[in-house]
Amino acid sequence: MAGQSDPHLSLFSPSEVEFVAEDEIVEIVPNIRMEALNMICGDFGPFFPQIPSKVPLWLAVALKRRGKCTIRAPEWMTVERLTQVLDAERESPREFQPLPFHYIEISKLLFDHARDDITDAYLVRSLIEDIRDVRFHKVETGLETISGRTHAVKLKNLSAMEVNIVRPFMVRTLQAFYKHDSPQMIQQADNTGSRSTPVTDRGPRVSPLFC
Numbered sequence: 001m002a003g004q005s006d007p008h009l010s011l012f013s014p015s016e017v018e019f020v021a022e023d024e025i026v027e028i029v030p031n032i033r034m035e036a037l038n039m040i041c042g043d044f045g046p047f048f049p050q051i052p053s054k055v056p057l058w059l060a061v062a063l064k065r066r067g068k069c070t071i072r073a074p075e076w077m078t079v080e081r082l083t084q085v086l087d088a089e090r091e092s093p094r095e096f097q098p099l100p101f102h103y104i105e106i107s108k109l110l111f112d113h114a115r116d117d118i119t120d121a122y123l124v125r126s127l128i129e130d131i132r133d134v135r136f137h138k139v140e141t142g143l144e145t146i147s148g149r150t151h152a153v154k155l156k157n158l159s160a161m162e163v164n165i166v167r168p169f170m171v172r173t174l175q176a177f178y179k180h181d182s183p184q185m186i187q188q189a190d191n192t193g194s195r196s197t198p199v200t201d202r203g204p205r206v207s208p209l210f211c
Contacts, residue, residue, distance in 0.1 A: 027052050028052070030051065031069060047069075071114040073110060073118045076099065077118065079123050093141070094138075096156060101159055101160050103159055104161040104162075139158075
C-alpha cells in the first residue's frame, strides 16, 4: 500500500479508518420482507421480518436510516462485558485487553445511527470512552520507555485507531534513534575529526511495555 514506508503518509484520517470499519459484519433484525441484495462484496439476504440477518455495518446503517431494521449491538457492547474490560485494563498496566480491531469506529457508528438500539447507551458509551482513555494512557507511558537501544516495538491487541495514531510518531522516533546510534554514522563523524566514541552494536531491543 502506498505510504507505508513514509510515516507522514501512513497516518489516515479518522473518517478513513471509519470507512474501513464499515465492512465489519453486524446483525440486524429487519421489519420488512426484501429480496436478496447482490453486491460486489457478496450477497446479503433475503430478508424477512423479525428474522435476524448478518450484513456489513454500512448496509445495516443504510437500512436503519430508512427505518427498515434495527441493529443488534455486538456482544462486547454490554455494560457487563465493558466493565470487565475496563477493570482488566486498569489492573494490567503492561497489557492491552483483546477487543475488536475496529471497536472505536464500530461503537461511534452505532451511537451515531442506532443509539436507540443499544441497551443502557449512555453507560455503554461512558465505559468505551474510559477504556479508550486508559489504553491511550498506556501507549503514552510506553512511548516514554523507548530509548536508543529500542530497534523494535511489539504492539499487541491495539485497535486500528490506536495504531493509526501512534504509528507515525513511533516510526519517526525509532528512525531518529537508529540514525544517531548507527555505527556507520559514527564512523563518518570520526573521519571528519569528531572525537565521538564508536558505539558497538548492542543488538535489537523490544520495548517491554508492549510485549
